[in-house]
Amino acid sequence: MITDLVEQPDDYPRVKEFFLARQPILNHHEDVIAYELLFRRARTGPADVVDDLSATASVIAHASELGIGNVIGGSLGFFNVDAAVLDCDFVNFLPSDKVVLEILETVKVTPALVARVAELSEQGFVFALDDVVCQDAALQPLLPFVKIVKIDITGMDKTALSSLASYFKVRKKLLLAEKVETVEQFHACLEIGFDYFQGYYFARPVVLSGKKLAPSQLVILSLMALIDSDADTFDIEQTVKKEASLSMNLLRLANTPGLGVTTRIESLGQALAVLGRRQLKRWLQILMYAEHGKGGHFSSPLLQLATTRGKLLELIAEQLHPGERCMADKAFTVGVMSLMDTLLGQSMEQILVQVPVVDEVRDALLHRKGFYGDLLKLVEYIERLEQTGAMLLPTMNKLDLSIEDLYALQLRAFDWSNSISRGI
Incomplete structure (x- = not known):
């Protein structure tokens, strides 16, 4: 009993x-x-x-x-x-x-x-x-x-x-x-x-030939490419201003509790300055899903899943490689971008032509290879616990990640994902 x-x-x-x-x-x-x-x-x-x-x-x-x-x-x-x-x-x-x-x-x-x-x-x-x-x-x-x-x-x-x-x-x-x-x-x-x-x-990704992206999605993809090419801040700000809803959402995100900003951000220039390019890129990745949701709310299951994946992968990378900020950023990118083929109705190969990523991230997204590929497989196994639970322990052992650590990081990822929902 x-x-x-x-x-x-x-x-x-x-x-x-x-x-x-x-x-x-x-x-x-x-x-x-x-x-x-x-x-x-x-x-x-x-x-x-x-x-x-x-x-x-x-x-x-x-x-x-x-x-x-x-x-x-x-x-x-x-x-x-x-x-x-x-x-x-x-x-x-x-x-x-x-x-x-x-x-x-x-x-x-x-x-x-x-x-x-x-x-x-x-x-x-x-x-x-x-x-x-x-x-x-x-x-x-x-x-x-x-x-x-x-x-x-x-x-x-x-x-x-x-x-x-x-x-x-x-x-x-x-x-x-x-x-x-x-x-x-x-x-x-x-x-x-x-x-x-x-x-x-x-x-589940469904590739739709000839599907046209929404104007806001095109602007976000353009901004991500600008950041990767180290464009001038003026060019980035002018591109953001082309899409009013994007400007509004960036202001909302800049003021979310999850970002840790203590004073209210009132202008787009302030938002871009406070966010910095690293944060701007990750918020753009999130906004891609928010734009897909009804009225920009967190009701979209893809947004919930993508933000949880991104944060959990980032936290695991930080746990396994403390102080390696670059690795944590790559892990976050892999988690968030792993559902963009579903979101956009395009193959992952097509998306990576529009949004350049480093080889390690590409290998993870396309082939589930390397360290980041193992992280992505881990979260996918967790999501389908009933079908793939037996794969969890071998993958965690390969990563040298304990059950107790995973549990604690999951709670933090869920909490962060929920906090993002209140800022969109």
Whole structure:
């Protein structure tokens, strides 16, 4: 029993012995509204569900150490739970208004479970059913206390999916499609009437021949090229002024808490002076994604993913090579630029013609080679923890990075990414 583990702290797994991932959950506008938080025990073998639930219980028991606000920002957090986890009093350590408790499909529905779910629901907790694939009569007692139904769409044809969705829709449940891996699947689920979507379809590159970039994107690419060619500051400022929205966003970014500026920046010239060319280049990389989002908000999942990748790679490089500012900058560039093929609908080769980068960065972006390529593979493995978790330890061992260090750096990267969202 997990409750027994809590009574034996010496045997109880520490939070930092587990890998942490957050997977974005989107609404029908493709805005990020929540994250599912996944915790997997460090291992090289196949996943063990019991270990994973023990990880979840450990994190809940140490909720203050996790710093849930740092991880999810202003969004909701989804947690996997079973009967043993729900029976533990430390579930109440979680803020009921910030979490959704996912009851796993492996959980046996008993009168005791239903009573506990009803009790927690009365306390304000929101529940979801996880990995639903059919109309299961055994779930009926839980339905009055469940708000969200997560349907695994893997291998399910549209007719069967539509029928299952209708079954829960008439019972006034919100539907979440999980394992959405292609844009076509997203549109099919949208047409059926799903409310939320989980999966990395939004990060899959789709090259569109003849696609024209937005004027603001062209200006940003031009500015990045100017910086790389060491152009005059006057030329850079005049180029920025060609795009009013870019000027406004740069002023906003120059005033973000994440930058550490203590006095308000009022003019474009001040912003450029305060940022400096190194910072200007990284903010331009971020703004490329912000321009893509609705109204420049941080609701874009690509923006969230790119800023998290960039910051985490930078922090890892700083950890492994302290004092090597140039290496940290290259790592940040690799992380942020790794999704630009998806953002722009162009191949990475085409993008690198327009935005010159050093060979090490090019090798990482095109071939996942070298030190920076290993860093990029590491964050990609983390994002798909369920599928690629077994690759994490070998990659970390190659980099000489500990689980504890990775965990701490992730929290800092999530917090920084969330702080950027409030400045855009």
